[in-house]
Amino acid sequence: MPNERAAGYVTDVGYSFGYHAELNPRVAHLAFLRAGLAPPRIARACELGFGQGVSLAIHAAAGNARWWGCDLLPAHVHHARALDAAAGSGSTLIEASFAGFAARDDLPPFDFIGLHGVLSWVSADNRAHIAAFLRDRLAPGGIVYSSHNTLAGWADLLPLRRLMTAHAAAGDAGDTVARIEAALAFTARLIDVNPLALRTLPGVAGRFERLRRADRRYLAHEYFNRDWEPFAFGDVADLFASAGLHHACAARLRDQLDGLNLTDGQRHLLADVADPVLRETVRDLLTGAPVRRDYWTRQAAPLAGPALAAAWRDTRLALVVPGDEAPERVSGPLGDLDLAGPVHRAVLGALADRQPRTLGELQSGSGGTCADLPTLAAAAYELAAVGSLAPAQDDATIAACTERSQRLNAVLSARLAGGDDPGVRASPVTGGGLAVRPPPN
């Protein structure tokens, strides 16, 4: 169970091997353009609380930014360093608490600082250390990526989560996993006897059932830390404001597509809310999404008119699924997205040879779409948001990142085979991770 140095964080079970695309600077670039913000050039990047280091190792191998990072758990740092060393990326990965990392005097200013799955799972003191790090180490114009659990998405599960951690803490034997098993078994018994407190929360039993089947390492870090706090958006905005940051845009590309996520009535309501923090608070209630993934910025300049058009024209994209598997229609929680229109089809057709192209080339080159730039950019963004396309690097960067990516992928395939495979491999084309298919049975 948690020790004091870790400030309540679980230390006797390693985390699972997840990959998070929002930590890819190229994804941030696309999200910023869609939001009408000038994306910075990202040469130095940093990940706080990198866990097993899968995302960091992929972005360091496949992209052209140099990476730094820290994590508290020696086993995490060991694993992340092994991945990074196998690729030959030369990242600087430090075993340190956030406070210890912030106190170092050998770190450069960073253009990008990411933290996934951290904010809601650490103490208030640690959140303050993180905010101080962002305040001191983010370069002017830099981007922060952070995710957190939302109050709107987790309110119904709060009492059960408290019960489970109380049960685990009161247990008299066993390591964290044994205590988790006992807490899950007890909670299942509680639900079976139909407690009145849960009758007004009809979704809770189903959520508990899904949770009960999850990887125990994930459960240990997700639910059984001393700290687990779903936030109202304003709480997180206040924290980042203390680092001089404000909200830039949603980091998950499809979260910027309101047609998928909101009804017309909800969009009208949202449009009437002038205050940006209040607007995102309302959005959390409208979507009920349990997790938010956001980019934050100190001073990103708005991008509009010819400058925005030029940035879109330079944006390079690649097809990352077999062309005939790109979906023609995608459903979101509250709406559908039609991807079968002539512009979408022309973009997919023009990229079918797997050669990345800029929107400028797509607009004007042979096989060009003839669509006006805003229409083309909107279609391309939608195809990227649903995973058919991904932002691509230039040819020189692809060439520079190919061998590192191959070396990392060999290790990911060999060492993470089976349950620990994150299901992605480094792509020098996109600078990030691409899903791999499970081998046929």
Ligand SMILES: C[S@@+](CC[C@H](N)C(=O)[O-])C[C@H]1O[C@@H](n2cnc3c(N)ncnc32)[C@H](O)[C@@H]1O
């Ligand atoms: C829920 S895990 C997320 C890991 C990784 N970012 C991911 O999403 O796969 C949180 C991570 O933060 C690290 N962590 C927790 N408290 C920390 C602290 N005070 N200082 C540094 N790292 C910490 C943990 O070791 C763990 O790797």
